Amino acid sequence: MSNKREMAIKRRRRFIILVCLVFLLIVGIIVSIVSCASKKVSKKKTEKKSTTTSSEETVSVSSNEDIISSSSEIISSNESVVASKVESVVASKVKSKVEVTGNQLDKNYQNILLVNEKNPLPESYDNEVSPYLVKIDADLRNNNNNTMIHSGVYPYLSAMVRAAQREGVNLKVLSPYRSYAYQKRLFENQVRSVGGDEAKAATVVARPGTSEHNTGLCVDFNIAEDEFESTPMFTWLSKHGEEYGFILRYPKGKQDITGIVYESWHWRFVGIKVAEKMNDEGICLEEYVNKYAK
Ligand SMILES: [Zn+2]
Structure with a gap:
């Protein structure tokens, strides 16, 4: 009787062990199937991603004819090196583009925005420019x-x-951006002080919208007086201004074109390339715009 019972217990044990082994085997199979499937999915994703990247590069390439010809030569060679080579061609083109344009303003020619009596800004310009205005650090202005x-x-x-x-020249910003509204108040005060004669007032204070200061692209330095010309600040600006994209906006001998008397303190940002060209040719902004932007 006890032998039979022992046999029954042994059989039960064997059965339980067998069930456990079968269970582990099934779990093992399931795990290996799942891991294999996930590897396949991630591989597909990677392939898809690399295809997208190279097509994006091709799109940006297609905007420039020079790059198209060079990239098509590359594409005809080994496909695996296409992406990296196209990328380097694009990178070199982008770099040269940045060097040529110099800054974000060049994208819409705002760097050569011409503002004068004949080309006034609309009153709405305050709203257009205000999102782009930033505060000048205190150590740079007076x-x-x-x-x-x-x-x-x-x-x-x-x-x-x-x-x-750094070179010991105490250059400081005196007057940068002024709003259209501010200019309007200045002008209206001037008109009142000369008995309502707008033309007379305009000889002293620029009409609203006709001051370049309404653009946020120019700066008066240190002192807005003729004596600025004989300061080290003016000497320094005359030598280095164009290296930073700034030009003397109202030079001597150009008053009949600019409509403004010589102002040694008023410097306008136009971008490095434009500044160099203007100085090389000895032309003012009106002449530059007339020659190259029309
Ligand atoms: Zn000024």
Whole structure:
């Protein structure tokens, strides 16, 4: 009787062990199937991703004819090196493009935005420019009233002023951006003070929208007086201004074209390439725009 019972217990044990082994085997098979499937999915994803990247590159390439010809030559060779080679061609083109244009403002020619009596800004320009205005650091300016400048200009302005200061030249921003509304108030006050004669008032204070300061692209430095011409700041700017994209906006001998008398303190950002070209040719912004932007 006891032998039979022992036999029954042994059989039960064997059965349980067998069930456990079968269970483990099934679990093992399931795990291996799942891991294999997930590997396949991730491989497919990677393949898809690399295809997308190279097609994106091709799109950006297609915008430039020079690159198309060079990239098609590359594509005809080994496919596996296409992506990296196209990428390097694009990178070199982008780099040269950045060097040529110089800054974000160039994209819509805002760097050569011409503002004068004949080309006034609309009153709505305040709303257009205000999202782009940034505050000039306190160590770069000598006033606390007008402190804003166009964000596209600021990296160049700050680099220029800091470079001058490092060389012991105490260059400081006196007057950067002024709003249309501010200019309007100034002009209306002037008109009142001369008995309502707008033309007479305009000889002293620019009409609203006709001051370049309404653009946020120019700066008066240190002192807005003729004596600025004989300061080390002016000498430094004359030598290095164009390296940072700034030009003397109202030079001597150009008054009949600019409509503004010589102002040694008023410097306008136009971008490095344009500044160099204007200085090389000895032309003012009106002449540059007339010659190259029409
Ligand atoms: Zn000015």
